Amino acid sequence: MNGHPVTAGTGTADADDISGAVAQLCARFDDIYWREVDSKKAYPKEFVDALTEAGWLSILIPEEYGGGGLGLSEASLVLEEINFSGGNGAACHAQMYTMAALLRHGSEEQKQTYLPEIARGALRMQAFGVTEPDAGSDTTRIRTMAKRVDGGWVVNGQKIWTSRVQHSDLLLLLARTTPLAEVTRPVDGLSLFLVDLRTAGDAVTARPIDTMLNHETNEVFIKDLFVPQDALVGVEGNGLRQVFDGMNAERILLSAECIGDGRWFVKRASEYASTRQVFGRAIGANQGVQFPIARAYAAVTAATLVQRDAAQRFDAGLPCGAQANMAKLLCSEASWQAADTAMDCFGGYAFATEYDIERKFRETRLYKNAPISNNLVLAFLGHHVLSMPKSY
Numbered sequence: 001m002n003g004h005p006v007t008a009g010t011g012t013a014d015a016d017d018i019s020g021a022v023a024q025l026c027a028r029f030d031d032i033y034w035r036e037v038d039s040k041k042a043y044p045k046e047f048v049d050a051l052t053e054a055g056w057l058s059i060l061i062p063e064e065y066g067g068g069g070l071g072l073s074e075a076s077l078v079l080e081e082i083n084f085s086g087g088n089g090a091a092c093h094a095q096m097y098t099m100a101a102l103l104r105h106g107s108e109e110q111k112q113t114y115l116p117e118i119a120r121g122a123l124r125m126q127a128f129g130v131t132e133p134d135a136g137s138d139t140t141r142i143r144t145m146a147k148r149v150d151g152g153w154v155v156n157g158q159k160i161w162t163s164r165v166q167h168s169d170l171l172l173l174l175a176r177t178t179p180l181a182e183v184t185r186p187v188d189g190l191s192l193f194l195v196d197l198r199t200a201g202d203a204v205t206a207r208p209i210d211t212m213l214n215h216e217t218n219e220v221f222i223k224d225l226f227v228p229q230d231a232l233v234g235v236e237g238n239g240l241r242q243v244f245d246g247m248n249a250e251r252i253l254l255s256a257e258c259i260g261d262g263r264w265f266v267k268r269a270s271e272y273a274s275t276r277q278v279f280g281r282a283i284g285a286n287q288g289v290q291f292p293i294a295r296a297y298a299a300v301t302a303a304t305l306v307q308r309d310a311a312q313r314f315d316a317g318l319p320c321g322a323q324a325n326m327a328k329l330l331c332s333e334a335s336w337q338a339a340d341t342a343m344d345c346f347g348g349y350a351f352a353t354e355y356d357i358e359r360k361f362r363e364t365r366l367y368k369n370a371p372i373s374n375n376l377v378l379a380f381l382g383h384h385v386l387s388m389p390k391s392y
């Protein structure tokens, strides 16, 4: 893949075709482009437009609705390649991970209405509103409430960290339809809605959050928002379970971004270590510099195998909660290991924006904390896979 030894492809011709085509597109958006977007904290609109036009953002939409009809394994390659090119797939990845909930639980009418429009680039579905100020990791405690009225619901509440909402036409929103106190199990009574932001008006307002990385993310205030009956995705009260499909997809796709980041750091570090001369020789000849890079390469490669397995299981419709969580844990740790290694390797220059190491370092760090913190991933494995007692 790309003629570089830092490769993580699946080894199949189709996979290499996808990675190669995405790499070609990404080559139009170089380090300078991403550096400028980062320094201005701007949305990389030109890049997202190009990706949309080329059809990569609709890769998961079935062919009958005008999409690519491919699976999470292929979508992963797209995101991996974006991050390996030095870019940041977070600008648009939600259109892929929100798709799982809509494809698996959306009505035929919803699919007919939205999917062809998304596929031809006329509509964006880039926002997923789950997290709230008082309900981060504990999603069952969200307070945004959808109350039944004639013809639908009226929603009131507040979300936080709703990313890309200002660059999206649709918002996949999780709200309570039955208060927590009235349900038998906390996971019950939550419902999923596909909110059309183009008609929401003042009922949905966003306040941007300034963050250490360029990530368009917001506090969102919802006041008396009417959502019609046909905006409900799947079954009323079953929203959280439906979201779990999307969350596995999200973890698998973000893992692919981490692989791309990890490969980028290893490539840049190994190249720099081979050329930077100190004490009359390349710094990479010193084992103190060379071995951490080799170790990061091994970690990224191993994590890639777990991510591939998770994606294939998801595509085959097999249970993949354990694999998706392990992929998220291992890929985010591997990319962070590679990032930290690159910071050491570049010495003082790691801190100069023109080398892009500090930018990618900030970007990849996010994935240890979001979309779910690695502590909660470990809690999932400890409790659901290894049957140990629950901490919550």
Ligand SMILES: Cc1cc2nc3c(=O)[nH]c(=O)nc-3n(C[C@H](O)[C@H](O)[C@H](O)COP(=O)(O)OP(=O)(O)OC[C@H]3O[C@@H](n4cnc5c(N)ncnc54)[C@H](O)[C@@H]3O)c2cc1C
Pocket: 127, 128, 129, 130, 131, 135, 136, 137, 138, 160, 161, 162, 163, 164, 211, 215, 217, 366, 369, 370, 371, 372, 373, 374, 375, 376, 379, 391, 392
């Ligand atoms: C840049 C960015 C973009 C985001 N985009 C979105 C988005 O588009 N949509 C969305 O809905 N959300 C989004 N999020 C939110 C993200 O999913 C949450 O930040 C994440 O789920 C953690 O929630 P929290 O921040 O409230 O942390 P908390 O739940 O407050 O947890 C704080 C710390 O305590 C630890 N902790 C808590 N309970 C336990 C326990 N029982 N055992 C061990 N450790 C525990 C956690 O692991 C974590 O380290 C985004 C966040 C960021 C930073």
